[in-house]
Amino acid sequence: MKRTLISLAVAALAAVSGGVGAADQAPVKIGFITDMSGLYADIDGQGGLEAIKMAVADFGGTVLGKKIEIVSADHQNKADIAASKTREWVDQDGVTVIFGGTNSGTALATAKVAAEKKRIYINNGAGTSALTNEQCSPYTIHYTYDTIALANGSAKGMMDKGLKTWYFLTADYAFGYALEKDATNVINASGGKVLGTSKHPLNASDFSSYLLQAQNSKAQVLGLANAGGDTINSVKAANEFGITKTMKIAGLLVFITDVHAIGIKNAQGLLATEAWYWDQSDQSRKFAGRFMEKMKRMPSMVQAGNYSSTMTYLNAVKAAGTDDSDKVMAQMRKTKINDMFTKNGYIRKDGTMVHDMYLFEVKTPSEVKSPWDYYKLVSTLSGEKAFTIPPDSKCALLNK
Amino acid sequence: MEIFGLSSSALLSQLLLGLVNGSFYAILSLGLAVIFGLLNVINFSHGAMFMLGAIVTWMAGQYFGINYWVMLLLSPIVVGLVGIVIERLLLRHLYQLDHLYGLLLTFGLTLFIEGVLRSIYGASGLAYSAPELLSGSTDLGFMVLPNYRAWVVFSSLTVCFATWYVIEKTSIGAYLRAGTENPKLVQAFGVNFPLMTTLTYGFGVALAAFSGVLAAPIIQVSPLMGSNLIIVVFAVVVIGGMGSIMGSIITGLGLGLIEGLTKVFYPQASSTVVFAIMVIVLLFRPAGLFGREK
Numbered sequence: 001m002k003r004t005l006i007s008l009a010v011a012a013l014a015a016v017s018g019g020v021g022a023a024d025q026a027p028v029k030i031g032f033i034t035d036m037s038g039l040y041a042d043i044d045g046q047g048g049l050e051a052i053k054m055a056v057a058d059f060g061g062t063v064l065g066k067k068i069e070i071v072s073a074d075h076q077n078k079a080d081i082a083a084s085k086t087r088e089w090v091d092q093d094g095v096t097v098i099f100g101g102t103n104s105g106t107a108l109a110t111a112k113v114a115a116e117k118k119r120i121y122i123n124n125g126a127g128t129s130a131l132t133n134e135q136c137s138p139y140t141i142h143y144t145y146d147t148i149a150l151a152n153g154s155a156k157g158m159m160d161k162g163l164k165t166w167y168f169l170t171a172d173y174a175f176g177y178a179l180e181k182d183a184t185n186v187i188n189a190s191g192g193k194v195l196g197t198s199k200h201p202l203n204a205s206d207f208s209s210y211l212l213q214a215q216n217s218k219a220q221v222l223g224l225a226n227a228g229g230d231t232i233n234s235v236k237a238a239n240e241f242g243i244t245k246t247m248k249i250a251g252l253l254v255f256i257t258d259v260h261a262i263g264i265k266n267a268q269g270l271l272a273t274e275a276w277y278w279d280q281s282d283q284s285r286k287f288a289g290r291f292m293e294k295m296k297r298m299p300s301m302v303q304a305g306n307y308s309s310t311m312t313y314l315n316a317v318k319a320a321g322t323d324d325s326d327k328v329m330a331q332m333r334k335t336k337i338n339d340m341f342t343k344n345g346y347i348r349k350d351g352t353m354v355h356d357m358y359l360f361e362v363k364t365p366s367e368v369k370s371p372w373d374y375y376k377l378v379s380t381l382s383g384e385k386a387f388t389i390p391p392d393s394k395c396a397l398l399n400k
Numbered sequence: 401m402e403i404f405g406l407s408s409s410a411l412l413s414q415l416l417l418g419l420v421n422g423s424f425y426a427i428l429s430l431g432l433a434v435i436f437g438l439l440n441v442i443n444f445s446h447g448a449m450f451m452l453g454a455i456v457t458w459m460a461g462q463y464f465g466i467n468y469w470v471m472l473l474l475s476p477i478v479v480g481l482v483g484i485v486i487e488r489l490l491l492r493h494l495y496q497l498d499h500l501y502g503l504l505l506t507f508g509l510t511l512f513i514e515g516v517l518r519s520i521y522g523a524s525g526l527a528y529s530a531p532e533l534l535s536g537s538t539d540l541g542f543m544v545l546p547n548y549r550a551w552v553v554f555s556s557l558t559v560c561f562a563t564w565y566v567i568e569k570t571s572i573g574a575y576l577r578a579g580t581e582n583p584k585l586v587q588a589f590g591v592n593f594p595l596m597t598t599l600t601y602g603f604g605v606a607l608a609a610f611s612g613v614l615a616a617p618i619i620q621v622s623p624l625m626g627s628n629l630i631i632v633v634f635a636v637v638v639i640g641g642m643g644s645i646m647g648s649i650i651t652g653l654g655l656g657l658i659e660g661l662t663k664v665f666y667p668q669a670s671s672t673v674v675f676a677i678m679v680i681v682l683l684f685r686p687a688g689l690f691g692r693e694k
Contacts, residue, residue, distance in 0.1 A: 242537055
């Protein structure tokens, strides 16, 4: 069985006498569901679970005198598994809060079940902006990044360099569509033009055919609206076919783990929009160092987001004095987030965690001084500019 | 000149790329066909062996500084030996049973091998560069073809046809074919049949490893690279006819071309078109295009 049940109680729970019913004795149970074994496993996966464990341990292992437990599952990038697992967790295992990882299809499915069951759903790995827009819910928090922020980072970054014509390589599912759509909006709004798109199946191994079509379009920018293994193989093939000589590649969603896997020689010059980089502050370096010790690799922004959002949730439970979903949500919305992940972040009514985003460029091999030293900062986008602006939102929660 | 609204040069280049993928299908399905022909085992671990071929190549380069050309020979031998061990220790005991048992065993092995390597190397994989000699590209007029891709087509076709020649035209091949028909009788003539099956499995697996080495510089070397490919290769074998040597080569190349064309006209269907063809072929020729009904 893929499901593992990890008890993380540090302090033994003494029987509390008087006035506390048995129901209150139930542990605070965190359910974490993500891609543990597929093409996105390095972005989140076991490392994401480790980050949540670190947060729980740092918090002390208990909250309101209850122990904190973590259950995790692999959704295998299938929406039906994600939905049924969430249902099982809430109905049978008494899971209090659900953390979701990579894959937009599974995230939308989980969010729907969570809303129906009135459980808080915090997503760190999925991209689709629908989570806080068309399909927003009072129980969903989209914490680390979304496709709008990526488009405002990478697409805008390219337009600012004067590169106006685009060809997209799009992963053929919810995330790819959302990313392409959001990037197209940014491109059109700043006077650019999309010359064509190739939609490829998730987890494709050969990209040469699409790349040739992209090259024939004579566009200036090759926009990669895909992620993980697909991005890696796209960049690799683009180098092989010499496309990098005629087109500039904009990876709309590039994780540091991808850069590491592609290798600095092929990845140099890529633009990447990220919410967090391990080398951005003393606090982030400290967290990254601890994570590195355990996982033998640097954390991605998603894994850092897992740590930060777990802390945010637990702090809110403590402050609210209950794990009741509505009260904890209200508490989280009124508290600013200041930690190693972000400064002055806040959770908006639509569920977006509004925080600064960063546009990075991958260094050249000669600029790399130490392992995982991959990024140089191009610009910082304030949260208000990076995420959906309220007038554009279709989320009823935001504009009422 | 335009064909279906596409310039002929664009069409030609897509066909050529299809041929590159087809070469992978051909050599992988050839290995499967050889194994099925003699052992009657549906070797589901073929994808894992393909991946092992690539990852062994990467490891040799990373840890021992052994270059691509040496590994092109060495990696199939190493993985072939792994196959021989698997056959001797495990598969051997299943020959008397239904096909399904062999399939389940090899599928289990796949999960095991992939799982172990994923926990060591992660899912995003490792980068491997093409050798210096083949790293450039050639302008063919209608497209710029990386030299390495041309090498893939050339070397896999050479290996495919060499295999076909050995099996169909030499005395070793004659024993093999006879063994497929009637193992007991072949043994009665003094041929060491158990040794023959062991070596055949080793050879089939080595073919998979060889294509793994060929793939290493093209796709990211990752524990999952085989499972992405193997299902398509199985469809290729079914379309060509289980156990048919020439059938698997021709079908592999042909389906690569068809898939290439699909990527131009309707990319979303490129992962399904092979299966659609499989359904149609099975409806009209249940034994496959080149297979014989037993």
